[in-house]
Amino acid sequence: MNTTYALRRQEIVGALVAPRVFAEFHRINNVNLRNQFYKELDRHTPKLITLFRDKATKTGKIAEELAKLMMIYDLQEQRNVNIRRALVLRALPVYLREDAFKFFRTCNSADCPDLTDTPVALLTVVMDDTIDAALFSPESICIVVEDEILVSGPTTLADSFLLLFGYIYALDLQYPNNLELTFTFIQKVVMCLEDNKPLKGRLLTLKNDLFNE
DSSP states (O other), X not given: OHHHHHHHHHHHHHHOOHHHHHHHHHHHHSSOHHHHHHHHHHHHHHHHHHHHHHHHTSSSHHHHHHHHHHHHHXXXXXXXXXXXXXXXXXXXXXXXXXXXXXXXXXXETTOOOOOTTOSEEEEEEEOTTOHHHHTTSOSEEEEEETTEEEEEXXXXXXXXXXXXXXXXXXXXXXOOGGGHHHHHHIIIIISOOOOSOOOOHHHHHHHHHHHOO
């Protein structure tokens, strides 16, 4: 059985294409990854942005980080659906008081960062003078799994996050240690994938805030 699973894992990694990952995710969970992810993410985005803005007006480190993200977002000339999705995905771990530094990586287009000890990450490629703006509309994004770049090319942050989430299930990977709450939120609230473990603490509070009028 272990040999069969290892071979299947190698096939998925070797394919390196979104359709194969989406198909594997559907086989495991009987859920359309792309449709479910965008339907629920977009449904919750207005309320999430409201919560982020409210928190950004408070005091403290979390409020300061959210205020910076909101300022960059507000300065975008076009705040389309992709920009809004990027804001939510960037701000969510901050709001949940998690450290996304090792997950949301950034590099200059001329440099190659050290990816040692990087289980999973999204590597945003930026130009020299566009780091802030590139948080929401990067030049390209690389998906990193187990110290290696699996996918590289022009894309949106939401598309990259979605595909990485699929890889985590298809390859039976663990959620990033520092982002367990963020990924559990995506799993349970966005993807509606239950594991019979009740939400607690900050996650339960956030879910209640989303569903309470």
